[in-house]
Amino acid sequence: MNPVPQIRIRTVNQVALAPEGDYVLYWMIAFRRIEWNFALQHACAMAQELDRPLVVLEALRCDYPWASDRLHRFILEGMADNARRMATRRAFYYPYLEQGHGAGKGLLEALAKHACLVVTDDFPAFFLPRMIAAAGAKLAVRLEAVDSNGLLPLRVPDKAYPAAYHFRRLLQKELRGHLAEPPQRDPLQQCALPMLENLPAKIAARWPAPGKSLLEGSAKALSALPIDHTVAPASFSGGARAARQRLNRFISRRLADYGERQSDPQADATSGLSPYLHFGHIAAHEIFARIAEHEGWNIGDLAPETRGKRHGWWRMSEGAESFLDQLVTWRELGFNTCVFTEGYGRYEALPAWARETLSKHADDPRPYLYTREDLEQAQTHDEIWNAAQMQLVREGRVHNYLRMLWGKKILEWTCSPQEALEVMTELNNKYALDGRGPNSCSGIFWCLGRYDHPWQERPIFGKVRTMTSKNTAKKYRLDRYIRTYAPNPKD
Numbered sequence: 006m007n008p009v010p011q012i013r014i015r016t017v018n019q020v021a022l023a024p025e026g027d028y029v030l031y032w033m034i035a036f037r038r039i040e041w042n043f044a045l046q047h048a049c050a051m052a053q054e055l056d057r058p059l060v061v062l063e064a065l066r067c068d069y070p071w072a073s074d075r076l077h078r079f080i081l082e083g084m085a086d087n088a089r090r091m092a093t094r095r096a097f098y099y100p101y102l103e104q105g106h107g108a109g110k111g112l113l114e115a116l117a118k119h120a121c122l123v124v125t126d127d128f129p130a131f132f133l134p135r136m137i138a139a140a141g142a143k144l145a146v147r148l149e150a151v152d153s154n155g156l157l158p159l160r161v162p163d164k165a166y167p168a169a170y171h172f173r174r175l176l177q178k179e180l181r182g183h184l185a186e187p188p189q190r191d192p193l194q195q196c197a198l199p200m201l202e203n204l205p206a207k208i209a210a211r212w213p214a215p216g217k218s219l220l221e222g223s224a225k226a227l228s229a230l231p232i233d234h235t236v237a238p239a240s241f242s243g244g245a246r247a248a249r250q251r252l253n254r255f256i257s258r259r260l261a262d263y264g265e266r267q268s269d270p271q272a273d274a275t276s277g278l279s280p281y282l283h284f285g286h287i288a289a290h291e292i293f294a295r296i297a298e299h300e301g302w303n304i305g306d307l308a309p310e311t312r313g314k315r316h317g318w319w320r321m322s323e324g325a326e327s328f329l330d331q332l333v334t335w336r337e338l339g340f341n342t343c344v345f346t347e348g349y350g351r352y353e354a355l356p357a358w359a360r361e362t363l364s365k366h367a368d369d370p371r372p373y374l375y376t377r378e379d380l381e382q383a384q385t386h387d388e389i390w391n392a393a394q395m396q397l398v399r400e401g402r403v404h405n406y407l408r409m410l411w412g413k414k415i416l417e418w419t420c421s422p423q424e425a426l427e428v429m430t431e432l433n434n435k436y437a438l439d440g441r442g443p444n445s446c447s448g449i450f451w452c453l454g455r456y457d458h459p460w461q462e463r464p465i466f467g468k469v470r471t472m473t474s475k476n477t478a479k480k481y482r483l484d485r486y487i488r489t490y491a492p493n494p495k496d
Contacts, residue, residue, distance in 0.1 A: 006195055009047040009151060010186050012158045015127055017141035017148040024055055026121035026146070028097070028201055032113060033063040034136070035128035036153045037083050038245050039090050039193060041288035043153035046192040048124040049096075055121050058201035059096040059193075062116060063087060067103045069132065071434050071441065073236035075401055078222035079243035079438055083286045085221045086244030094193040097201040102215040106231060112212045117144045119205060126285070127152040129159065129343040130443045155289045155337040157183055165345035167356065168456050172338045173330075174313035180333075184304055187290045239280075239401040239438055248281035252292060256299050264327035270404040271486045276328065280401070280438035282336070283445075289332060300325050338456065339443035350430070350446055352423050352453075359454025362467030363422040369464045375418045377428050383492040389474045389483060390414050392490035394432070399490070401438040406477075412452030413472040417465055422453060 031048035039045060045061070052059040065080055066072075084100045091098035103109040117123050125137060127150035141148045152159045161179050166172040189195065203209065219226040228234060241247065255276040259266075266274035281287045297303070300321045308318045315334075316326045343349050353360075375385055383391035383398070393407040403411060416425040429449045434440040451457065459468035477483070 006046070006050050006053060006192065007186075007189060008050060009043045009188075010158065010183075012160055013043050013127075013152040014047060015150045015152070015160075017125075017137060017150050018144065020145065020147045022055075023121050023146050026055075026057065027119045028052070028058040028060045028121065029055060030116055030120040030123045031059060031061045032123055032125040032140075033061055034133060035126035036285040036288070037063060037080070037087065038285055038288065039087055039094065040191050040245065041153075041188045041291040041294075042192070042285075043188045044124055044126050044151035046189050047149070047151045049192045049196040049198070051122055051124065052198050053196055056199065057121055058199050059196070060099060060116065060120075060201060060204070061087075061091065061096055062099045062101065062113070064101040064109055064112065065103065066109060067231050068106050071233070073233035073435070074224075074227045075236045075238050075436070075438065077227060077230065077232055078238040079280065080284060081220060081222035082243035082247070083245065083284060086246050086286075088220065090245070091193075095196060095198045095200055096193055097204070099204065100214055100220060101212055102219055104219075104230060109212065112208070113140060114143060115208050115212075116204075117146050120146050122146060123148045125150050127159065128154065129340060130349075130446065131441050153188060153288065153290075154340055156180060156293060156333055157337055159340060159344050162341055162345070165342050166338060168458070169330075169334050169338055170313045172341060173315070173334045174311060176334060176337070177311040177313065177318050181304065181307055187294065188288065190291075233435075236436060241277075243280070243284065243286060245281075245286050248278065248287035251277050251281065252287065252295060256295060260296070260299070260324045260328060261322070263324035265323075267327060267331075268406045269481050270407050271482055273404070275405055277402075279444065283439040283442050289336065292332060293329070296321070296325055296329065335447070336444055339447035342447065342455075343443045352426050355450065355453055355455055358459055359457075359469055362459070362462070362469060363453065366465050366467040367421050371418060371420070371465065373418050374420065377431065380415065380418070380428060381432060385414075385418070387414065387474050388487050388491065389477060391492050392483075392487045395490040395492050397432065397436045401436055403437070404486075406481075408448055409452060410472045410474065410477055412449060413466075413470075414474070416452060416469075426450075426453065 029048055029052040031045055036042045036044055048059055063084055088098055088100055101109060101112060123144060123146055137150055157176060157180050162175060259274050263274055266272040302321055306320045308320055315330050319326050319329055346354050348354050373386060383394040385391055390411060393403050393411045397403045412429050415429050416422060419425045419428055433445055433449060439445055454469045457470055460470045462468050463471055
């Protein structure tokens with residue numbers, strides 16, 4: 006088995022391995038998949054080296070921020086998918102669903118007492134970094150966090166990059182060698198490990214695995230959990246299988262003209278992969294490998310230039326180049342910000358020029374002022390904005406272009422930029438399946454000036470870029486989109 010690059014492995018605590026333990030424990034918290042996963046690959050390699058079984062713990066709390074039927078069912082569908090796949094692999098898969106606040110407390114420590122080593126996912130956003138640090142302080146065995154977030158390891162850069170252009174130049178200088186070290190497609194298939202028949206009886210009794218209806222997220226099972234039941238599940242399924250089906254459709258039907266049509270809301274030419282990437286149901290490495298295969302591409306095709314151009318470096322088709330700029334440059338720029346910017350999700354983390362200009366215009370008269378409730382219920386004068394908000398509420402997604410307009414108008418219609426940030430964060434994280442992560446944060450903060458530069462000074466926005474519904478309507482035909490997502494009277 007190929008070793009995971011050391012730059013992707015971070016030792017969380019300074020505790021020795023316990024080679025006499027009963028198994029290696031992989032605590033799956035962000036990369037919720039069994040393929041193309043450096044963390045699982047590392048756990049397999051360590052289990053093989055120690056000649057111990059591998060236990061995979063995939064747990065779901067009920068008290069995470071914005072926990073709802075929508076988020077829970079999407080995650081649970083992924084867990085059910087993993088359970089099916091793991092049934093044919095030589096590892097013990099242990100799904101755990103917390104059914105009451107605090108019910109899962111102590112589970113990780115109990116499992117770790119029997120482990121040689123605990124491996125987990127090194128994810129730099131939401132509450133996960135705090136949870137990993139707290140676990141490292143408590144566990145009496147070594148905890149290692151492994152980065153399987155993107156094509157470029159998180160810690161290749163040594164600072165936060167202020168814009169996509171600067172980060173793209175870094176990628177073009179550094180990525181080539183890392184592309185030659187992808188995760189193994191299915192590490193468990195290549196791991197001859199001893200099998201663990203059962204968990205310690207006391208652990209299995211106190212923290213039982215969920216039944217089939219609970220694991221698959223049935224409506225009845227979800228209704229009994231202490232989560233928000235007002236946010237209904239999405240109309241599309243979670244899990245690796247659904248992610249691959251969506252990827253297949255994108256490559257066969259939309260990739261060719263992605264560069265031309267990606268910004269047109271009515272064309273709906275985007276990949277739809279962001280929820281699956283967010284929950285780790287599919288890896289950026291797998292998506293990249295499929296695009297490269299479709300394009301007949303190999304590493305030797307990369308251009309030698311490293312000047313940060315958006316097109317030409319990959320030497321692929323226009324659609325593929327445009328998509329990879331989103332998948333690699335913009336997505337991994339968001340991760341870079343989370344790693345190297347303290348308080349990345351706070352208003353104070355905006356660039357100084359943006360804070361200065363927004364402060365200067367904070368008292369400018371607003372043409373409209375809406376409450377959070379007005380905005381949540383899409384009760385504004387703007388039919389394009391209302392449609393975008395209702396797509397978010399009903400489907401858990403907003404077209405990428407309209408999400409930018411959505412955020413800009415919230416800035417215009419609230420009392421202060423600080424309030425705008427609070428409202429954007431609440432609405433996005435409550436309803437969006439791809440919310441609560443680095444890229445969600447990037448999208449929100451871009452509306453306030455992050456990754457951008459000063460523009461012509463205007464009321465309210467100052468030198469922050471503006472967007473208007475009038476110009477959007479001139480640029481794209483949106484009649485069908487507006488009809489589809491117009492608020493119902495009861496909305």
